[in-house]
Amino acid sequence: MKIFFKSIGLFLIAIATFSCNSSPSLQQYYVDSKENNEFISIDLPSSILQLKEEEVSEEVTNTLKTIKKVNFLALQLTDLNKELFASEKEKVKQILKNPKYKQLMRMNGGKGNVSINYLGDEEAIDEVVIFGADNTKGFALVRVIGENMNPADILKISQQIKLDGNSNQLQQLEGLMKSIN
Secondary structure: OHHHHHHHHHHHHHHHHHHOOOOOOHHHHHHHHHOOOOEEEEEEEHHHEEOOHHHOOHHHHHHHHHEEEEEEEEEEOOOOOHHHHHHHHHHHHHHHOOOOOEEEEEEEEOOEEEEEEEEEEOOEEEEEEEEEEEOOOEEEEEEEEEEEEOHHHHHHHHHHOEEOOOOHHHHHHHHHHHHHO
16 A cells, blocks of 8 residues: 555656746746736737738748747837846746757847747747847847748748738837837
């Protein structure tokens, strides 16, 4: 009987250990940050991304169909939030150090840097994460969420994309860009 209770106890401890993932997720970071008024947050549905089918390849059209949404989160640096900027920037860096995020590219320059990471396999990406930080302006975090996205076609899409000018989300994004500059 003792062995039975010990086995049950060890089983429960194992379940508790594996189910309580103490490392923060990027999704949870987005949710928490959206509640903070210091952050600018926009969720863009894939429907505002428009390409004329006759101007792009079938592969790019198919890749566009794999994009579900784009999340944009930014923190503009001001004299009043320097400590918040530093701590939030570090939180994002720590999240992206998780081995599940594979680095695709990194660029460093003067006052800032940009990293592009992804989740999934190289030929079938489920999420692309772009993190750019400038020590004089702030940082932005962009998540392109999809299913089995092709990285080469994602690059082609980014060069050919046109946004629906009448969309409410686009107007919010334009306002955001003006406030950051």
